[in-house]
Amino acid sequence: MKILIIAPPSLGGTGRVAYNLAKSLTKEGHKVWFLSYEKPFFYSQKDKIKLEIFKPLQIPIFPFPLYEISLTEAIVSLVLKHKINVIHAHYGIFHAHSLAAAKEILENKGIKVKTLITFHGKDVIGLNYQNLGKGLPLNYNFWSFSQIDHLVFVSQDLKTKFLKLYPTLSPKTKVIYNFIDLSLWQPPKQKSLKEIKILHISNFKSSKRPLWVVKIFENLQKEVKEKISLWLVGEGPEKEKVLNYLKEKEIKQVKVIKPQNGKNLVKIYQKCHILILPSIYESFSLASLEAQATGVVPIVSNSGGAKEVVKDKVSGFLIGKDNLEDFVSKTKLLIKNPQILKKMAKAGPKIASKFDSKKIVKIYLNLYSSDSKISTSSFSSTPNFSKTTFLT
Numbered sequence: 001m002k003i004l005i006i007a008p009p010s011l012g013g014t015g016r017v018a019y020n021l022a023k024s025l026t027k028e029g030h031k032v033w034f035l036s037y038e039k040p041f042f043y044s045q046k047d048k049i050k051l052e053i054f055k056p057l058q059i060p061i062f063p064f065p066l067y068e069i070s071l072t073e074a075i076v077s078l079v080l081k082h083k084i085n086v087i088h089a090h091y092g093i094f095h096a097h098s099l100a101a102a103k104e105i106l107e108n109k110g111i112k113v114k115t116l117i118t119f120h121g122k123d124v125i126g127l128n129y130q131n132l133g134k135g136l137p138l139n140y141n142f143w144s145f146s147q148i149d150h151l152v153f154v155s156q157d158l159k160t161k162f163l164k165l166y167p168t169l170s171p172k173t174k175v176i177y178n179f180i181d182l183s184l185w186q187p188p189k190q191k192s193l194k195e196i197k198i199l200h201i202s203n204f205k206s207s208k209r210p211l212w213v214v215k216i217f218e219n220l221q222k223e224v225k226e227k228i229s230l231w232l233v234g235e236g237p238e239k240e241k242v243l244n245y246l247k248e249k250e251i252k253q254v255k256v257i258k259p260q261n262g263k264n265l266v267k268i269y270q271k272c273h274i275l276i277l278p279s280i281y282e283s284f285s286l287a288s289l290e291a292q293a294t295g296v297v298p299i300v301s302n303s304g305g306a307k308e309v310v311k312d313k314v315s316g317f318l319i320g321k322d323n324l325e326d327f328v329s330k331t332k333l334l335i336k337n338p339q340i341l342k343k344m345a346k347a348g349p350k351i352a353s354k355f356d357s358k359k360i361v362k363i364y365l366n367l368y369s370s371d372s373k374i375s376t377s378s379f380s381s382t383p384n385f386s387k388t389t390f391l392t
Helices: 013-027 067-082 095-108 138-147 156-165 167-172 210-223 239-249 262-271 286-293 324-336 338-355 357-369
Strands: 002-006 031-036 050-053 086-090 114-119 150-153 173-175 196-201 228-233 254-257 274-277 297-301 317-319
Touching: 002 013, 002 067, 002 095, 013 031, 013 086, 013 286, 013 357, 031 067, 067 095, 086 095, 086 357, 095 114, 095 138, 114 357, 138 167, 150 156, 150 167, 156 167, 156 173, 167 173, 196 210, 196 262, 196 324, 210 228, 210 239, 210 324, 228 262, 262 286, 274 286, 274 324, 286 297, 286 338, 297 324, 297 338, 317 324, 324 338, 338 357
Parallel strands: 002 031, 002 086, 031 050, 086 114, 114 150, 150 173, 196 228, 196 274, 228 254, 274 297, 297 317
Antiparallel strands: none
16 A cells, blocks of 8 residues: 655654554555654654655745645645555644645546545644634634544544534444554563652643653652652744743752653663653653553543553552642652552553554554445534634
8 A cells, every 4th residue: 555644743642653553554565654854853764664745835924834735736746646545644743634625636646545534632632721622723623624534533522522522423333443662661670669760741832841850859859858860852833831830949850851662762761760741731641551551650641541551559549630739649650669669560561551552553554445435415414613713
């Protein structure tokens, strides 16, 4: 099969999952193109993925790059040049719009391709977690999503939220969980408990609440005598604020790390004991999955799809998203009770086994090769936009 993957190039979950899918498909013998606006964070020529970079068109009369137009043109050009069979875009905003337009252009040329979108979070939720869909171009989305063959969601929670906005698109929808390569993501043979290393890994956006992580650690330093350290991994808009807070409060025993590649990231997890993710919302929580696979105990907000990944009180803890005190107390519990920490860490890899790339990639391949076509005539009714608006 010839497959085109479209995704952001970032370290965040969307980019990581999309790139890992491309790697897995290549290993299965398929020809894979990866299309993005810059080189993916984890890209390596050894992966044998055909990298394609497009540059958003800039015209002086417009004050911003024309992303969608440029992406649409790139999709059409690649399909025509390489006779691609399947186009799989990750992240609904922009990518779905461009994919729908590209599909229509290709069909006008007599060319049919299978199309999929995998939704990852804010492309469904919108800009305000309290007001579903707020800030999104809902009518444009509805038209675009209606043109796509399959709409995939990384958790049941995300799919449920999507169908509150677009209930008539239900026949197109399917949940396919994120995944990791369990031959790479494994716990270390031994891990010392002389120093408990607490990990936070994210894109350092406000929704991940990285400053909360630092405040949790600050409280722990006051409450426990055991040797502890905090590892902060990632890049993003809130990182400077976090670093300034660390300096202002003179908080020590903090290590700030920028991962270099996938293997480097695995090694970081393997050296740590506890993962803290006090996010406002996690559509899936890839970091929690990676943590469990490597014997790290995740303490994560019980919001969104995290409860589909972490088994509460078995392989980790699910905490009310606004309960900072509970994050502190559960982390303290693990620090002061190494037997509980060991027991939960040991349970993690078994929980993670259901998300093995070998299982999930097969599901995607079945979807790519399926002949099922869903008529768009059943999607003519008005979607549920009564409580949302794109207008300010």
